[in-house]
Amino acid sequence: KPEPTIRWWRGEKLIDSVDTRSGFVSVRSNQLVIKSLKRSDQHAVFICQASNNNFSQPVSASITLEIYFRPLIVEILSSNQPFSADRKYEIPCQTYGSRPPAKISWWMENKELKSYTFNHTQTNSADGNMSTSLLTFTPTRLDNGKALTCRATNQLVQGGVEETTIKLNVFYVPILHLTLGSNLNPDDIEEGDDVYFECKVNANPWAYKVLWKHNGQIMQPNQKKIIMSNSDLALQGISRNQAGNYSCTASNVEGDGDSNVVELKVMYKPVCRPNLKPVYGVARHENAHILCEVESYPPPDSFKWSFNNTANTVDVPQSRFQSGPHHSSSTLTYTPVTELDYGTVMCWANNLAGRQQEPCVFHILAASKPDPPFNCSILNQTSESLEVQCIEGFDGGQPQYFLLEVYDQQNGFLLGNISAKFAVFNVSGLDSGRNLKMVVYAANSKGRSESVLLEGFTLKVAEKQTVLSLGTSDQIEIAPMLGILIGIVTALLLVSVVILGVVKIRSSQGEGSHxxxxxxxxxxxxxxxxxxxxxxxxxxxxxxxxxxxxxxxxxxxxxxxxxxxxxxxxxxxxxxxxxxxxxxxxxxxxxxxxxxxxxxxxxxxxxxxxxxxxxxxxxxxxxxxxxxxxxxxxxxxxxxxxxxxxxxxxxxxxxxxxxxxxxxxxxxxxxxxxxxxxxxxxxxxxxxxxxxxxxxxxxx
Incomplete structure (x- = not known):
């Protein structure tokens, strides 16, 4: 007694002094109501004080406010620079003002990026006011244009969700797809047709250059009957040489991208394959197997042979020849019996594009001895070896081989002989400082050719030889030709000196007569x-x-x-x-x-x-x-x-x-x-x- 008086204080400020009686005797109460809390009320201290006189110390109790807040700000701390596909990036996201600290999550196209798939970690500041999440992210070209969202959530507060979103700009190497013109049948293109290709480019940023390739080689612009652009290639009046693999390549800041390869097949009539044997030397009653090979697309389906001599032209029956395993060749078995059986044999092929225009021509001659090799030279002379090279002559219509005989020039002893399929000989095991005489000739089943004589030597020890020795032949002699050439050059020099002297004399006379x-x-x-x-x-x-x-x-x-x-x-x-x-x-x-x-x-x-x-x-x-x-x-x-x-x-x-x-x-x-x-x-x-x-x- 007496009954106390109850008051509410906030610091030194009295905020409520109205108390009421309670249902108990000698008990009074004072209820403090704060209608709208603010962020400034966080950790505010309110004191409830009771006193019944002015002499004793009042009794008091205090309470401290702890308030929950929703996140205020969420931001992704990344620059506006674009991303490169297939590169690893760390993207930070920060949020402020949440109490307790908000939980940060990452979303892409409304799908949460789980931490077990996309690595991201969260840290909070000491006062709990700021939270940071770091996302480790490797974008792909498919992520270009997608929305990446950072979301902060405080579940203790109603409406405690705040988020921010950025649009991904992912750079990637151009992706290309090459197709043949939609109205073209790839299996029905012949020489002379017009062909075009379409190259579809998918790139970010857009490709600044597009190249076209034929069989891996870059096609140059401004070529005749070739029209190129960044997305189309047109070939006018194509030929069989333009058949092959075509592709396109696009470039941007991320690199170069290649398209798929499209094979262009051009149908053309058969033509003779190069480097066919044009002459066959055959003896009477001897079988000659004449090989006719052609190039064409599609492969030929039939061949035709004919024989021509000074008297007439005769078609060869089909029973006399047969086609090869790949239908691109035909072999004729020919046996001359009389002199009239020697002449010219011609071969034609047919395919879906038509008949061969120019036949393959073969000459049937009576077999003979081969011609001698020519332009023989001695190379790579050392103290114990040397090399002889010649150009092969006509083989006489028969397979030929070459022989080299090496003699000592002083005593004429045979030091060795070598046979080879080609006119290239490597002679070793010789003594140093020897003068040598060498004989080269060709031979076949009909006999041997005339001989080519060579003179050479092996080097002495510690001596070098760089001069190329020329061989002499009964039919071709190089030394007289060199002498004639030197004589012509000397005569021209003498005539030039005489002319210069006459001009000098006339000019000196003319100077005195001015x-x-x-x-x-x-x-x-x-x-x-x-x-x-x-x-x-x-x-x-x-x-x-x-x-x-x-x-x-x-x-x-x-x-x-x-x-x-x-x-x-x-x-x-x-x-x-x-x-x-x-x-x-x-x-x-x-x-x-x-x-x-x-x-x-x-x-x-x-x-x-x-x-x-x-x-x-x-x-x-x-x-x-x-x-x-x-x-x-x-x-x-x-x-x-x-x-x-x-x-x-x-x-x-x-x-x-x-x-x-x-x-x-x-x-x-x-x-x-x-x-x-x-x-x-x-x-x-x-x-x-x-x-x-x-x-x-x-x-x-």
Whole structure:
């Protein structure tokens, strides 16, 4: 006593103070009702306190809430990258907010992935708020596009299920299926028909390249009568060579996928099998078994034989030949009796596609001895062995074999003989350093061929041999052929050297006969002037033999100086030039007078040659030794001077005194001009005796 008061506290907060009497005496109660619990109420502590006075310590009791929650979040922790088929992956899934921890399960297309089939494990955090499941998964191409679900379940809470789903993107190697065109009968395709194939491709991602193969070999695009695409192949006008196995191959980032193989069978008429024996040598009353083999599809069902000689053509009765076990060959037994039985035998085959167009031809000849082998050579020579190889000749219509006889070249002793089915011999057990003579020939039932002689040797010890020795034969001799070839090559080389020499001489002559421009013509030394006492010359000496005119020291063309020419009539020369205002020096008078005196009269049927001597365009230094009053010569632009020559056979005669009609200026007067140097151009014209009197020719 007194009766207590009951209150509910949450921490320091009073939340309920209303109590009621119970059915018992002196008993009171207070019931706390929380209408809506929240996640924040987890682990909340509520205290029930009772007191009846203010002096004693109140009595209390507490309760802690433990709340169950449904999962809040479920997520698959994998990137959006695609999966590759048949590879192992670990896919994690996490869930939060479940109390107690949720159970995680995996589902695909609404089917649970049991742990005994698909390995997955679950772990929980320390506080139980987070749970993680790790699925070990190996997808296949059939899983592409399927839904993978991670589901979290709390069975203690109503509606305690949360899940998330991803769509699988599985990459895989292309899967292909090849079929023949739907409207084609694979057993009824003949040469000339059109054929097409369909290649169905199943791939993720889509194939970026599709190849077609024929008998395992890649078919190249842009071939004639072949049309290719990523899903179709068309063959127009097929031939028997296009029969065989066809397939297609597709490629993507996962790799290359091959289709099934489809065999294309092309029916064609029979044709002769290659490498048949074309010639049979048979003696009279001897049986010859002639084999006729053909290639065809389908195999031939019948054969036909005929014989042809110079007289007529006869069909061979069927009783004389028989077909092979696989119906692709026929053997004729033929026995010649007379000379008319030798000729040509022909064979035809028939199948479902038709009759063979070109027959197989065999020639029946009288049997004879074989031809000798040829092109024999010695190879692989060592100190104790060597090898002989030859090309086989005609066998004479009979099976042949080959023989080799080895002799010592010094004493002629037979060292050994070898027989072989083919013309290849390996001789061993010889002594080193031996000179050998070898004989090779062929033989059959009719006899032996002519012999082929070979000379060889074995190497000495520590000696090597790499030269190939050639054999000699009675019919084919290689050494004379090599000599002829060497002679032809030598003759060609000599002719080439002669031609090059002639071209070189002509080119050297042509270089000296080039016509120079007037500005580059050399100055001719027509007068020797004693103008300088020192050793230096005023001009550089040039070639005195322009073109083909030789220099002659004894001819009148060589003019002396004025001091060396006495008795000149200077007054006459001076009178001729007084009216022109030119300055005439004694040397000029001597030059003109001498030139007039020695000017020859042109003769009929002769050609007159003219030569120009023009001043250099270069400026000269002042002249020393008392003549420097004229100063240095200045370069001036002079017009180009050309000489015109009359090429007629009979030039008109010219008088001696009028052979020089234009004013002539001395080289000295040109070098040292007077008051009017620019009015005249230096030009010296001389007349010579021609080199040839019977042929018209000119040279400038």
């Amino acid at each position: 016509i120079l421009r007037p500005g580059f013509l050399p100055v001719k030394e027509k007068v020797t002037l004693p103008l300088r006492s020192e050793s230096e010359d005023l001009f550089e000496k040039d070639d005195k033999n322009p073109d083909v005119v030789p220099a002659n020291k004894d001819s009148d063309y060589q003019l002396g100086s004025a001091a060396q020419t006495p008795g000149l009539n200077n007054s006459v020369i001076s009178a001729e030039y007084e009216g022109s205002g030119q300055h005439i020096t004694p040397l000029t008078e001597a030059y003109i007078t001498r030139d007039r005196a020695y000017a020859p009269q042109p003769v009929s049927n002769e050609v007159t040659y003219a030569e120009l001597s023009i001043t250099r365009p270069n400026s000269l230094e002042p002249i020393k030794n008392g003549v420097n009053q004229y100063g240095s010569l200045q370069r001036r632009d002079e017009p180009t001077i050309y000489a015109q020559i009359d090429h007629s056979r009979r030039p008109p005669p010219a008088p001696v005194k009028t052979s020089i009609t234009s004013p002539i200026i001395s080289p000295v007067s040109t070098l040292f001009p007077t008051a009017k140097p620019s009015l005249y151009h230096r030009e010296v014209v001389t007349v010579r005796t021609p080199l040839m009197g019977c042929q018209q020719e000119s040279c400038v």
